[in-house]
Amino acid sequence: MQGQFSLEHFKAPEVSYYADIVIPLALPRTYTWSVPPQMEDQLKIGMRVEVNLGKNKKYAGVVKRIHKEKPEWGDPKEILNILDGTPVVYEQQLQLWEWISSYYMCSEGEVMAAALPAHFKLSSETILVYNEEYGDDFTALDTDEFIVSEALLIRKELKLNEVQQLLDSSHVYPVINRLIQKNVCFVWEALKEAYTAKKETYVVLNPQYDNEEELAQLLNDDRRLQRAEKQMELLLSYLHLIRTTGEVTKAELLKKSNATDAQLKGLVEKKILWLEKRVVDRLPILAKDIKIDFELTPAQQKAYEEVKESFEQKPVCLLHGITSSGKTQIYIKLIEEYVRKGKQVLYMLPEIALTSQIIRRLQKHFGGYIGIYHSKFSQNERVEIWNRIKSGEMKVVLGARSAIFLPYPDLGMVICDEEHDTSYKQQDPAPRYNGRDSAVYLASLFPQGDEKKGARVLLGSATPSLETYYNAVSGKYGLAELMQRFGDVQLPPIHLVDTKTIMQKDRSKIMLSPQLVKAIQEVLDRQQQVILFQNRRGYTPYQVCRVCSWIPQCKYCDVSLTFHKLSNKLVCHYCGTNYPPLHTCAACGSHEFVQRNFGTEKIEEILQETFPKHRIARMDIDTVRGKNAHDVLIQQFEQRRIDVLVGTQMVVKGLDFENVDLVGILDADGLLHFADFRVNERAFQLMEQVSGRAGRRQSTSSVLIQTSQPGHPVLAYVKQHNYKKMFEDELVKRRHFFYPPFSRIIQLTFRHKIKGILDAAAHQFANALKGRYNDFLVGPAEPVVGRVRNQFLMELLIKLPKDNQTILNCKRDIMEQVAVLHQDSRFRSVIVVPDVDN
Structure with missing residues (x-):
């Protein structure tokens, strides 16, 4: 009978596929959505999809896994849309996200948020859409409704914050609600693509004049042009440019011809020239060319061969080369080898301040094969770099720690320069990953050759971290050494200045000792340059x-x-x-x-007073805020437009200046008094690295270190440039106190605005772990700085044996205990931050 249907007609269609999707939020696990039948053939792992989370929030998530396992908890929601034609990330990246999430005890959503450019991470915005059927008669509306409706009539869409600005009020929900009820508009929850391609206006000759005869007639006989002299000049400039460059932009044409917009508009109205909008790259494109114009010295060649031999046996090798030994030239030779094989190379540096010098060197040798990636790029630029790397067009990527997250289709080698540097470790927010260690794991995901051993990793440093050097001497990593400076220049002699012997009238700390002032003057008289290091900014x-x-x-x-x-x-x-x-x-x-x-700002002022005829500059976070500020300062120093450069750690790391004849460390005591088990190692690294900026080409150079404790053992190691002695002595202490490299460390930081609640939570947490990990716990205790951003802090340190199962069990127990702690209403708002390998 017509109109009668069985219940079979109302059954939901069988879902055959489900997708686990990573959302850029700190969610406890990866959630599952169902794949609509019409999307089954299009959907691929690594694509972004639009999904509903909660009642009406929408997010762009990345598909991690496609499967047929229905979740136990019931029917998941459907994926709403596929946002990409091809995957934006490769499976190796998703594997890296999963490893970082597991190893560093954070969510995959937090890793995704750190990994993807902002324009790939979309979330919903409430948008009001004008209802065309309502018409334009607003007489029945009150004042606020009228203002919003007028704006909607013109714009067609308004965001919630735009309505707030229009009405100069944050309480706009009643007004919006009334407009919706009156059918003036409706709400549309939609994902908006944030990335916009850069467009440039190009000038094109009307094809009618694209042959010599027609063009000659235009120039010689066209009365419209004979009467417009400026337009004729502009046209001739265009014809000259098009023959020399092939393409002409509007901006370039107006600049070269010294013409105005109106003159160009006149030629467009006469239909002689046309204007075309085209999508262009934000990043300059250089010719792809490999030019190696140097030969390795015998010492460099030996180290290069040792690295290659090591790569035959082990995927990771440490290149231990003293400062100014020419490690970069070995890197360039290795990069050449991998680029010629068609492989990609990731060249990591700890600080973007280092990239400007290195990028100029690499571009000289590899041209357009090189790309840079770091935090100072705009989000649009990051998307373009991302796409070039993903297509395999960019073969060599120079970047800071976040460059490990880029989509490499065929990674062959990772170079981690200055591998000891603490900047490789992310502190806040999560994921608190180490870029160097994550790069080693990333490389293992790219099988190479018949052995399928993974891409190769070269760690380079004059002062390797104790953990890395221990891995090298114990055989886990390969080891190549380069103990001779380039050009056979000797390491600079180091002189200690005992500040206790110098009396100040007000008993304040010595800034510039008489010995240092005299040494600076002598160097400036020789028309050489000086670097002064002070690890505090400000005045x-x-x-x-x-x-x-x-x-x-x-x-x-x-x-x-x-x-x-x-x-x-x-x-x-x-x-x-x-x-x-x-x-x-x-x-x-x-x-x-x-x-x-005293800080760098005060030293700069004292130097300007002491050496008024010389050019003084400061390099710290306060002076290099702009995208290219650090590069400008470095180039000025290279070009000898600065005589004395004073700075924080930025002046220490890997910079190569030919004419630096003196390096001064103004306050060694400040480096030797941190409450940290790595204090001696890090003080040695900093002082050895900064002293390595001196005498890279001359034999007259020296290093002056101001200290009130010249007998400190670390200063003895620095004075002798003796890394191995420092390593051996520190290793004995680390073994005795069970610190890395003999253990793995997890530091838990508890945060809360009420000290009593914080103390109770931290001690309850520690007591719960004591049963299984009592021998490994230190604390809980208040750190040196016990309150930050109005939250009190407590720390619990866990020193675990290097046994993977014990470490995994402990991480699981910590996460379970965090959940138990938050079930107690008193401790629900206590934040627990785990930091692995701190």
Whole structure:
């Protein structure tokens, strides 16, 4: 009978495929959505898809796995849309995300958020869409409704924040609700693509004049042009440019011809020239050419052969080469070998300040094969670099730690230069990964040759981390050594200046000792350059009341405020809060403050007073904020437009200047007094690295280190440039106290705004772990800085044996214990941050 249907008609169609999708949020696990039948043939792993999460929030997630296993908890929601024609990430990247998530104890969504350019991470925005059927008669609406409706009539769409700006109010929901009820508009939850291609206007000759005869007639006989002299000049400029460059942009034409927009518009209106909008690359394209114009020295050749031999047996090799031994030239030879094989190479550096010098060298040798990737690029530029690497067009990528997340189709080798550097370790936010260690895992995902051993990794440093050097000498990694400076130049002699023997009237710390001032003057007289290193920025790290010794502190952190003279502000270097300068003591009312210690800004000022005829510059985070600021400063120093460069760690790392004849370390004591088991190792690395900036071409150079404890053992190692002795002595202590490389460390930091709740939570957590890990626990204890951003801190250190099963069990137990802790209503808002291999 017509109109009668069995229940069979209302059954949902059988779902045959499901997809596990990573969302860029800190979710406890990867969730599953169903794949609609019409998408089954199109959907691939690594594509972005639009999905609903919760009631009406939409996200662009990445497909991690496609399968037929229906979730136990019931029917998942359907995928709404496929956003890409091809995958945006490869399966190796998804495997890397999973490994980082597991190893560094974070979610895959947090890894995805760090890995993808912002334009690939989409989320929903509430958008009001105008209802065309309503018409344009707004007489029945009140004032607020009228304002929004008028804007919608013109724009057709408005975002929620735009409505708030229109009405100058954040409470716009009642107005929006009334407009929806009156059918003036409706709400559309939609994903918006954020990436926009760069477009350039090109000037094109009308094809009618694309032959010599027609063009000659136009130039000689066309009255429209005879009467418009400027337009004729512009046309002739265009014809000259098109013959020499092949293509002409509007901006280039107007600049070269010194013409105006109106003159060009006149030629367009006469239909002689046309304007075309074209999508162009944001990044300059260089010719792809390999030009190696140097030969390795015998010492370099030997190290190069050792690296290649090592790669036959082991996937990772350490190149231990003293400062200025020419490690970069060995890297260039290896890069050449892999590029000629058609493979990609990732060249990692710890700081983007280093990229400017290296990129100029690499572009000289490899031209357009080279690409750079770091945080100072705009999001649009990052998308273009991403796509070039993904297509395999870019063969050599120079980048900081985040470059491990790029989509390499065929990675052959990773070079991790200055592998010891702490900048490779991400601190906040999650994922708190180490770029060097993650690169070793990434390389293992790209099988090479018959052995399928993975891509090769070369770790380079003059002062390797203890863990890396231990792995090399114990046989886990290969080892190649380069102990001779390029050109056979000797390592600079190091002189210690005992600041205890120099009396200051106000007993303040010595900034520039008489010995250092004299040495600087001698170098400047020889028309050479000086680098001074001080590991504190700002003007004065703290000021003290002369009467009661009160020190101004941040309201939100337990740290003293640093005075920045140029901006005339007190700044907290932990949370970034600015305060006006203080002239009255909050404790006793006195107006007398004494400035203690010194930062790079104060040293710059003293140098300008002491050497007024010379050019002084400062290199720290305050002076190199712009995208190219560090490159400009380095080039000025290279071109000898700066005589003395004072800076923080930025001046230490891998920079190569020919004319530096003196390096001064102004406060070695500040490097030797950190509460950290790696303090001696890191102090040695910093001092050895900064001293390596001196005498790279001359034999007259020297290094001066100012210290109040010249008998400190680390200074003895630095003075002798003796890395191996430092390594052996530190190894004995590490073994005795069960620190890496003999253990694996997980540090748990607990955060809460109420100290009592924090202490109770940390001790309850530690007590729960004591049953299985009592011998491995240190703490909980308050760190040196016990409060940051108005949250109190407690730390619990876990030193685990290097047994994979024990480490996995401990990580699982920690995550379970975090869940148990948060079930207690008192501790629900306590934040627990795990940091692996800290």
